[in-house]
Structure formats: C-alpha cells, structure tokens
Amino acid sequence: MSPMVIENAAIATVDAQRREYDSGHIVISGGRITAVGPGPAPDLPGAHRIDGAGCLATPGLVNTHHHLYQWATRGYATEHTLFEWLVDLYPVWAHLRPEHVGASNRAGLAWLALSGCTTAADHHYVYPAGQAADLIDVQVAAAADIGVRLHLARGSMDRGASDGGLPPDHLVEDIDAALMATAEAVDRYHDPSPESMLRIAVAPCSPFSVSTDLLRESAVLAREKDLRLHTHLCETLDEAEFCQSVHGCDPVEYMDSLGWLAPDVWLAHAVHLSADAQKRLGHTGTGVAHCPSSNARLGTGLADVPAMLAAGVPVGLGVDGAASQEAGHLGEELRQAVYTARQLAGPHAMNVRTALELGTIGGARVLGRETEIGSLETGKQADIALWQLDGLGHAGIADPVAALVLGPPAPLKLLTVAGRSVVEDGTLTTADTGELARNLRSASAQLREAVDA
Numbered sequence: 417m418s419p420m421v422i423e424n425a426a427i428a429t430v431d432a433q434r435r436e437y438d439s440g441h442i443v444i445s446g447g448r449i450t451a452v453g454p455g456p457a458p459d460l461p462g463a464h465r466i467d468g469a470g471c472l473a474t475p476g477l478v479n480t481h482h483h484l485y486q487w488a489t490r491g492y493a494t495e496h497t498l499f500e501w502l503v504d505l506y507p508v509w510a511h512l513r514p515e516h517v518g519a520s521n522r523a524g525l526a527w528l529a530l531s532g533c534t535t536a537a538d539h540h541y542v543y544p545a546g547q548a549a550d551l552i553d554v555q556v557a558a559a560a561d562i563g564v565r566l567h568l569a570r571g572s573m574d575r576g577a578s579d580g581g582l583p584p585d586h587l588v589e590d591i592d593a594a595l596m597a598t599a600e601a602v603d604r605y606h607d608p609s610p611e612s613m614l615r616i617a618v619a620p621c622s623p624f625s626v627s628t629d630l631l632r633e634s635a636v637l638a639r640e641k642d643l644r645l646h647t648h649l650c651e652t653l654d655e656a657e658f659c660q661s662v663h664g665c666d667p668v669e670y671m672d673s674l675g676w677l678a679p680d681v682w683l684a685h686a687v688h689l690s691a692d693a694q695k696r697l698g699h700t701g702t703g704v705a706h707c708p709s710s711n712a713r714l715g716t717g718l719a720d721v722p723a724m725l726a727a728g729v730p731v732g733l734g735v736d737g738a739a740s741q742e743a744g745h746l747g748e749e750l751r752q753a754v755y756t757a758r759q760l761a762g763p764h765a766m767n768v769r770t771a772l773e774l775g776t777i778g779g780a781r782v783l784g785r786e787t788e789i790g791s792l793e794t795g796k797q798a799d800i801a802l803w804q805l806d807g808l809g810h811a812g813i814a815d816p817v818a819a820l821v822l823g824p825p826a827p828l829k830l831l832t833v834a835g836r837s838v839v840e841d842g843t844l845t846t847a848d849t850g851e852l853a854r855n856l857r858s859a860s861a862q863l864r865e866a867v868d869a
Contacts, residue, residue, distance in 0.1 A: 418462055419450075419464070420466065425439070425802060430791045431792065440455065472817070472820055475789065477535075479528060480682065492739060511544070511866035523856040534801070538567070540569070542587060543587075571621050572620045618644075621647065648685060705731075707736040722757050731778050750774075768821040772817055772821060804828065
C-alpha cells in the first residue's frame, strides 16, 4: 500500500499524555502510524491524502465482548431476565449450522466496522454436536472477509441441566472434547505477533454452565499456550445466588480459588461486585468488559465502572450479543457508559474522555494489546476512525470528543485497520451490505422455521 495521509482533522490520540490537536495530521505507511501531530502533514510524494476537515480522528474502537452468532436471533424474549432469556434461546441455538454462523458473523462484524470498531472479541460457546470445527472455520473466514481484527474466545459449556446447570444437556460438551477443540483452534489459527489479525482465547462460558474441573483445566491450557482467559461473571443476582448455593461463596471468591483472577483474564459484565471484589480485581489486574446497553436491555443492573477504575481494574467496552442488545453499535456504548456511570454516582462520575478511553486504549489493555493498538502513536498499528462531525446532528458542539460521545452516532468518513480502508464515506468497502442483510434474514428465518417444525 502507498502511504496515506490524514490531515486537517481534529485528533484525540488517547496516548499516555492524552494529547489532542484542533487540527493535525496522521501519516500511515506499511500498516503502521509513522507520524501524528499538529498542523499540516509533511510532504510525501505519491501519498494518498485525505482531507479530514470537519472530522475527529480517534483510535479504532475495541469491542471486548460479543456473541456474533446471536445476530440471527435478535428480537427474541424482549422482556425476559437473563436466565429466562437463555432458557428461551438455547432451543433456537441448538439448530445453528455453519451457514447461520457465517451469515451472523459477517453481518455483525460489518455493523461493528460501520460503528467504528477495528478489533472485536467474540465469545462463541454454543457448539451443536459435530459442528465445533466447522463453526470456528466460518468465524475465522468472516473476520478475514470484513477486515476486522478478531479475538476469537473459544467458549465451552459442560454443566447441563441434569448436573444443575442452565443449558440443556444436548448443548454441552465433554470436558476433554472442549479442551481438545480449543487446543486445535489455537494450533491452527492463533497469531501472537503485534500485527496479528486473529488471536484465540480460552473462554468457558459461565459459572452456571461450566464445571469446576473445566474452569480449572481451561486455565491450565491457557497458561501452557500463553493465551488469555475469558468468561462471564457477576452479570446477575441469580448468578450470585447460584454460586452461593453450589459453591458456598460469591462468584469472585469462587473464580479466585481457581486461579482465574490474574492479568491474563478478562470478565464480561461484572455488574454485581462488592467493594472487596473490586479491590481484588484491581490488585490482580483482572480486566472487565463493560456492556452497558446489554445490562440495561436485560435489566441486570448498573456496573460501577467509576469504582472499578478507582480500584485499578482495567475496563473496556463491549456490545455483548446482538440477541440481548439488538443495536450492536459500539460507538453508542461510549454514551451509554457515561449515562450508566452518572445514573450510579451523579454527573461527575464519568466524563466524555474517560468514555473514549474505555472504548479504545482501555479495551486494548483488557485484550493485552495496549502496546499495539488503542491509541494514535508512532509505531502502533494504523487502526483509525475518522468521524464526520460537521453535519446537522453535531452542529454547534464545539468539543469534538463531546460531540462524538454525547451526540447521535457519527458517520465514518474513514475506518482503517492496519492502514487498510474498511469503511469510506459511511460505506463498507469490504463487502456488499445488501447481500449481508439478505443472508442474515435467510439465516434468521431458517432458525425460526427449525424451532417451529
């Protein structure tokens, strides 16, 4: 690729000094940022130049928790608690096939890109019998097609209803099979390099769907292969009651006893944390994926992110599964993070720049990639979102970061991943969105028909 220059744009670098420029430039070469600063760009013969007047450049957003397969099951159980919702959805997901997962992943990743996301962590934990390897293959192919960095969190469940868990027995895996399939996915696809477009994490689903043995053995596997660990934790009070009745302790104490609080671990949601649990997560460097819209959709509660940050917990943003958060728009989670914090602790609880940090460098830190992505700095991967803020929806908001976070969803003039254009002038460049929508509608219809049959 020839060098690219973005100039005349407002820039929020989100670097360690939180430098911002009213009008500045970014130079991209070889997939990396080679210069960023105020004023005009240097003269680079042959460079592709983009006029960013009226725009704000930020790092590409990082989505730390998603379930892309759920894009084919949006609109189900719209007034349910989490446990009720899962009971309704498990029978639908039992009919998942590679074509459904492929359509869902492509559509979901495309929509994430159009919302400013350049890196997504996808937690897939439903593997109908005989489908495991094929489903991983279509996930990997979908990310390559759309052009977004993927952290594929290979999930698993082994505690079925007959063992006191929530999922039906026919949707859980044997421990050895789950661990072997995870190891095979790592051996085939995991790329630990700084420019990696695909990494694998070990991700047993949750304390109420996974046995103690699978949690313990998953941690052993992850550390043998130098991988990150991921799971759901403290999303609902139902989960806390389950852990107390089954394990005699709260979820954080339970996971701590299994070696699951550590800098190589990130937890989804963490809504119901005691002050001691917040301190323990901060002390151990355990990360959290904050999913404010999903928590609101399911009525699970308000995660106290300001308290987590004060305790030193690494926190990033996630949109969560589209079946429990139909919008799936990562850019909107910036605003929802502010609103959730202020609902808990008033108007000073979180400012707009903290929200942007959660969605960029915070998410990169949670995924263990803060030296590679998450800020606009020389040497980092050229994952850049250029937001158009000169239209009617943002007119008159002088602070561009406030416009981005508190205003309506901003269109993208440009989104690059490793310097490659994925979105230009609000249009996805890597796939036909009309075709993606048609394929998704077909997958959704097939699943509804399979359940009704």
